[in-house]
Amino acid sequence: xxxxxxxxxxxxxxxxxxxxxxxxxxxxxxxxxxxxxxxxxxxxxxxxxxxxxxxxxxxxxxxxxxxxxxxxxxxxxxxxxxxxxxxxxxxxxxxxxxxxxxxxxxxxxxxxxxxxxxxxxxxxxxxxxxxxxxxxxxxxxxxxxxxxxxxxxxxxxxxxxxxxxxxxxxxxxxxxxxxxxxxxxxxxxxxxxxxxxxxxxxxxxxxxxxxxxxxxxxxxxxxxxxxxxxxxxxxxxxxxxxxxxxxxxxxxxxxxxxxxxxxxxxxxxxxxxxxxxxxxxxxxxxxxxxxxxxxxxxxxxxxxxxxxxxxxxxxxxxxxxxxxxxxxxxxxxxxxxxxxxxxxxxxxxxxxxxxxxxxxxxxxxxxxxxxxxxxxxxxxxxxxxxxxxxxxxxxxxxxxxxxxxxxxxxxxxxxxxxxxxxxxxxxxxxxxxxxxxxxxxxxxxxxxxxxxxxxxxxxxxxxxxxxxxxxxxxxxxxxxxxxxxxxxxxxxxxxxxxxxxxxxxxxxxxxxxxxxxxxxxxxxxxxxxxxxxxxxxxxxxxxxxxxxxxxxxxxxxxxxxxxxxxxxxxxxxxxxxxxxxxxxxxxxxxxxxxxxxxxxxxxxxxxxxxxxxxxxxxxxxxxxxxxxxxxxxxxxxxxxxxxxxxxxxxxxxxxxxxxxxxxxxxxxxxxxxxxxxxxxxxxxxxxxxxxxxxxxxxxxxxxxxxxxxxxxxxxxxxxxxxxxxxxxxxxxxxxxxxxxxxxxxxxxxxxxxxxxxxxxxxxxxxxxxxxxxxxxxxxxx
Numbered sequence: 059x060x061x062x063x064x065x066x067x068x069x070x071x072x073x074x075x076x077x078x079x080x081x082x083x084x085x086x087x088x089x090x091x092x093x094x095x096x097x098x099x100x101x102x103x104x105x106x107x108x109x110x111x112x113x114x115x116x117x118x119x120x121x122x123x124x125x126x127x128x129x130x131x132x133x134x135x136x137x138x139x140x141x142x143x144x145x146x147x148x149x150x151x152x153x154x155x156x157x158x159x160x161x162x163x164x165x166x167x168x169x170x171x172x173x174x175x176x177x178x179x180x181x182x183x184x185x186x187x188x189x190x191x192x193x194x195x196x197x198x199x200x201x202x203x204x205x206x207x208x209x210x211x212x213x214x215x216x217x218x219x220x221x222x223x224x225x226x227x228x229x230x231x232x233x234x235x236x237x238x239x240x241x242x243x244x245x246x247x248x249x250x251x252x253x254x255x256x257x258x259x260x261x262x263x264x265x266x267x268x269x270x271x272x273x274x275x276x277x278x279x280x281x282x283x284x285x286x287x288x289x290x291x292x293x294x295x296x297x298x299x300x301x302x303x304x305x306x307x308x309x310x311x312x313x314x315x316x317x318x319x320x321x322x323x324x325x326x327x328x329x330x331x332x333x334x335x336x337x338x339x340x341x342x343x344x345x346x347x348x349x350x351x352x353x354x355x356x357x358x359x360x361x362x363x364x365x366x367x368x369x370x371x372x373x374x375x376x377x378x379x380x381x382x383x384x385x386x387x388x389x390x391x392x393x394x395x396x397x398x399x400x401x402x403x404x405x406x407x408x409x410x411x412x413x414x415x416x417x418x419x420x421x422x423x424x425x426x427x428x429x430x431x432x433x434x435x436x437x438x439x440x441x442x443x444x445x446x447x448x449x450x451x452x453x454x455x456x457x458x459x460x461x462x463x464x465x466x467x468x469x470x471x472x473x474x475x476x477x478x479x480x481x482x483x484x485x486x487x488x489x490x491x492x493x494x495x496x497x498x499x500x501x502x503x504x505x506x507x508x509x510x511x512x513x514x515x516x517x518x519x520x521x522x523x524x525x526x527x528x529x530x531x532x533x534x535x536x537x538x539x540x541x542x543x544x545x546x547x548x549x550x551x552x553x554x555x556x557x558x559x560x561x562x563x564x565x566x567x568x569x570x571x572x573x574x575x576x577x578x579x580x581x582x583x584x585x586x587x588x589x590x591x592x593x594x595x596x597x598x599x600x601x602x603x604x605x606x607x608x609x610x611x612x613x614x615x616x617x618x619x620x621x622x623x624x625x626x627x628x629x630x631x632x633x634x635x636x637x638x639x640x641x642x643x644x645x646x647x648x649x650x651x652x653x654x655x656x657x658x659x660x661x662x663x664x665x666x667x668x669x670x671x672x673x674x675x676x677x678x679x680x681x682x683x684x685x686x687x688x689x690x691x692x693x694x695x696x697x698x699x700x701x702x703x704x705x706x707x708x709x710x711x712x713x714x715x716x717x718x719x720x721x722x723x724x725x726x727x728x729x730x731x732x733x734x735x736x737x738x739x740x741x742x743x744x745x746x747x748x749x750x751x752x753x754x755x756x757x758x759x760x761x762x763x764x765x766x767x768x769x770x771x772x773x774x775x776x777x778x779x780x781x782x783x784x785x786x787x788x789x790x791x792x793x794x795x796x797x798x799x800x801x802x803x804x805x806x807x808x809x810x811x812x813x814x815x816x817x818x819x820x821x822x823x824x825x826x827x828x829x830x831x832x833x834x835x836x837x838x839x
Contacts, residue, residue, distance in 0.1 A: 097144035107138035118375055303370065305330040305504045306351070306472055311364035313346050313355065313528075321346050321528040323364070326521070328472070331498050333505040335515035335536070337551065338525035339758040340729050344508045345394070346528075348474050350374075351506070352391055353381050368472065386416045390470035394477040394508075396457035400449040407445035410464055417468040432463040437489045455482045455622035462490055466497055472504040473497075479514065483621040483785040484829035491518050510758040513557030513788065516540050516833035524548050540833070554763035556788040557831055563766060563792040582645070583747060583779045584610040584633070589642030591628055602628040604803045605642070610796070612746070613773065615780040617790045617811070619826065620800035626783050629800070630749055633781070634668060635659045647746065664694055667740035671752035673732035677724040683710075684720035687739045694743065709738040713768050730761030737768065749781045754789075766793065787830050791815050799823050 097104060107125075119129040127136040165184070169177040304327035313321035321343040328334045336344040349355050350362045353373065366373045368389065373381060385391070393399045400409060407429065414425035426445070433441035436459040449457060462478055473494065479487040491514065497503045509515050515522055515536065522539050524532040524547065532545040540558070543549050552558050591603045603625040610616040618626045631637040633644055635651060644651045651662050667690075670676035677686055684706055691702045707717050713734040724732055733753060740748050750769070754762040770793075772778055784790050790797060791811055798808040799822065807820045818824045 094144045094148060097141045098148035099145075101141045101145050104141050105135070105138045107135035109134060109138040109142045118372060304328060304367075305332070305369060306506065307365070307367040308347070308351070309365040309367070311347065311350060311362065311366060313343070313350055313360065313362045315356070315361075316359045319528065321350070324523070324525070324528075324530055326523050326533060328504045328506060328521075330471070330504055331502040332521070333498065333507060333519040334521045334523065335507045335509060335519040336523050336525060337509060337512060337515050338531075339510075339760050341527070342525040343528035344525060345476055347525075348391075348476055348506065348508055352385055352389060352474060353378070354391075386413070386470075387468050388471045390465035390468065390473040392458075392462050392465045392473065392475040392478045396454060396461050397449070399461055400457065402449050404448070405445070406447055406449065406452070406460055410445070410460075410467075413464040413467045428467060429463075432467050433460070435493060436460075436463040436466075437486050438463070453622050455486060458482055459486065459490065462493075466493075466503075469501055470503060472506065474506045474508075476508045477510065478507070479509075479511070484787055484826055485621055487514075487785075488829040494518075511557075511831070512540075512551055512555040512759055513831035513833055516558065517831045524551070551759055554759040556786070556792055558833070560788075560792070562763070563770065563789075581611055582609045583612045583647060584608075584616070584781065585645040585648075586629070586633065587643045587645070589629070589632055589639045589644060591632060591637060591639050601803050603632065603639075606798075606800070606803070606805055607642075608796075608798045608805065608808060610747075610779055610781060612779050613777045614795040615773070615782050615793055617782045617784060617794035617797040618800060619784065619787060619790055619797060621785075623802070624800040625803035626800055627751070628803070630668075630751060630781070630783060634666060634749065635663060664690075664743050665746045666749070667743065667745040667747070668749045668751065669733075669736050669740050669753045673729060673736050673757075674724075676736055677732060679724050681723070682720065683715075683722055683724070683727070683735050686724075686735060687720070687742055690739060690743050696743070705742055706738075709742040710735075712741060712772060713738045714764070728761070729757050730764055733757060733761075733765055734768065737765070741772065744776075745778075747779045747781065749783070751783045752785070762789075787815060787826060799826065 119125050119133075121128045125135050125137065127140070129135055130139075165180050169180050306328040308327070309325050311321060311324045312319065320341075324343070324347060326334060336347060338344055346355070349360075351366055351368075351373070355362060362374055364374070368384065371384075373384065400406065407426070410429040411422075411425050414428055417428065419425045419428055430441040430445060433444055438444050438456060438459055444452065444456065444460065452460070458478065459482070462475075465473060465475075475494070478494075479490055482490060494503075494505060495518070498505060505519070507515065507519055519536050521534065522532075522536045523530055524539070524545060526547050531547045532539055532543065539548065540552060543552060554562065556562050586606060586608050588605045588607055589603060590601065590605055592599045592601045594600070606625065606629055608616060618629060620626055628637065632639050633646075633651070635654075639652055642652075646662055646666060649662065651659070651666075654662070681689075684703075687706045687709055688702050691697065691705060696702065697705065706720060710717060710720060715731065715734055715738065719727070719731070719735075724735070727735065737748075737753075753769075754765050757765065766789075769780070773780065782790065782794055794811050796809065797811050797814050798805050799814065799820070800806070801822050807814055807818065807823045814823060815827055818827055
């Protein structure tokens with residue numbers, strides 16, 4: 059019986075041939091070596107980038123198609139540096155191996171042929187060399203020969219090279235005034251930077267280069283001497299004047315909130331001490347650009363792309379920790395709404411100490427002195443009281459001045475001002491703008507100004523960027539843009555600005571009520587007679603209004619102008635019955651508005667309506683537009699429900715709003731639409747008098763133009779009488795028929811607008827008129 063035995067696995071392996079499994083690590087190692095060798099043999103096949111030359115605009119770029127591995131802090135391509143670094147590494151290794159073979163071979167030959175004591179001496183010499191650390195040996199060599207000689211000696215051989223001049227102060231490793239005969243030294247076209255020499259010492263290779271001379275390399279692409287007589291001369295060059303880099307450079311900035319883009323490829327720059335204005339209507343992206351520079355976009359929804367460089371640093375790519383030293387210290391910010399910018403439960407002084415800390419002031423007493431000084435510089439009349447006050451105890455204009463003072467206290471390099479003078483009177487506005495101008499001159503502070511006041515932009519800034527729907531419509535030198543605008547949108551803005559277009563709202567003399575200022579009381583809609591009012595402040599009576607008198611004829615517009623605290627608002631509150639005068643009398647259509655019962659005042663107020671200054675806070679955000687406009691009808695129980703709805707539709711149509719807006723809430727409307735809703739609410743009771751308290755100070759010029767066109771049309775059609783409170787004297791000059799100038803609660807001058815503002819008698823009135831921005835829009839020669 060024959061036993062069948064299966065062959066063993068080794069036998070099968072011998073029969074089929076042995077297969078050896080190659081470890082994966084070996085394959086990967088060989089692949090890496092192959093790649094390195096390929097890089098070293100032909101680096102130009104893998105990249106065309108110069109590894110030694112950086113582009114400042116490309117600093118710290120992420121991986122992209124142009125830069126596969128990104129760029130370093132000097133703008134050099136990292137992939138190119140790896141590729142050419144492989145060539146240098148392999149070359150250095152081959153040179154080291156060759157030297158080792160030659161020197162070791164010679165030592166071995168000597169030891170073999172001579173033998174005896176020679177072999178022993180050479181062995182001991184090699185032992186000594188091996189015993190000395192390589193680092194210590196390098197220190198000895200460098201100390202003996204110097205860095206300059208070592209750097210030049212390590213340069214990679216390249217026979218045909220061109221050298222361009224380099225300021226040796228550009229890098230830490232430098233070759234100042236090195237001049238020595240070096241027949242064995244070569245300079246490569248792209249290797250000096252990797253070997254310690256200035257990165258831009260060599261520009262490129264030049265075919266056929268060579269000359270036999272011994273002179274300084276002081277020309278771009280200066281050919282070198284032939285290799286046997288070559289002399290290196292790299293002198294310290296004198297600095298040549300160059301155009302200074304901009305303080306702030308915004309390049310191709312695009313911003314989106316969620317999936318909604320709001321800014322598209324915006325670019326501009328501001329030099330140190332320079333100024334630039336961003337202008338445009340609401341929603342054009344002005345504030346979004348400013349918040350992108352300050353890194354204040356909402357973290358959840360705001361996304362900014364492009365580049366924002368400040369002093370050579372790219373801001374968008376910095377972490378929050380690295381950006382924090384910029385905000386407040388080097389970049390100051392003045393927000394638009396002062397009422398929301400300060401903590402209401404802390405005094406102004408305690409919050410001001412935070413700004414003083416950013417300025418590096420450590421002593422508490424020194425901080426207080428610096429705070430009081432800057433408060434005085436921005437025009438606050440009683441810095442000590444402001445320091446001790448809470449925000450609600452100060453007016454809007456005073457709060458705005460506080461914010462400006464805190465922004466400039468740390469002496470920033472750039473000040474971003476978002477509508478910094480929108481709540482200020484013309485004299486304070488001029489003082490603030492003069493202060494910003496002085497800081498620019500004294501400290502070289504750059505100014506990025508966001509404003510809807512085109513007159514300020516035209517008068518106070520060097521350059522301007524006009525925005526609409528997040529896109530640049532026009533940009534350039536301010537005088538050039540306003541003298542000869544090319545974009546239709548810029549032409550429209552200029553036409554809608556009263557200070558730039560004095561005839562924007564001008565009416566014929568017959569239509570302006572030239573006889574409005576008269577002593578005749580038989581045809582007077584409003585008659586204010588010697589009215590006074592005081593308030594108790596710190597236990598003492600402080601007069602707010604003292605013997606104020608004026609008359610307003612039907613169908614005309616009377617303006618109250620003056621600085622903050624002059625008594626304008628108190629006078630309006632007395633007229634509306636919201637305050638009771640201490641003395642004097644107020645008549646509306648010949649009937650006394652003072653000393654009446656609440657029911658009697660209610661009847662007077664039906665014909666006396668108010669349009670507040672800020673449409674963003676005067677409308678209930680939880681109500682629909684229709685309910686807001688209908689509320690006065692509901693309060694006075696006018697008509698049936700259907701009649702009230704019809705009156706609401708009529709009022710909305712009168713101010714140019716479509717009826718479908720009645721279902722929306724205020725947050726779904728623009729600023730101009732909200733103010734029109736406020737006007738419609740005032741009109742719905744068909745009043746005789748409307749008090750306009752700064753009705754367009756928070757609106758852009760194009761929206762302001764639309765609102766005043768509505769008001770003037772309604773005045774012509776319905777014979778309305780307006781009491782207009784404003785600090786915009788350029789607008790008052792065109793809108794009002796008569797004017798009263800108030801100062802410290804007293805009327806210092808009154809009369810026809812043309813007489814008072816064109817030929818003022820009082821110094822105070824002359825100061826107000828002189829503070830009106832009057833830009834020179836003539837084209838520069």
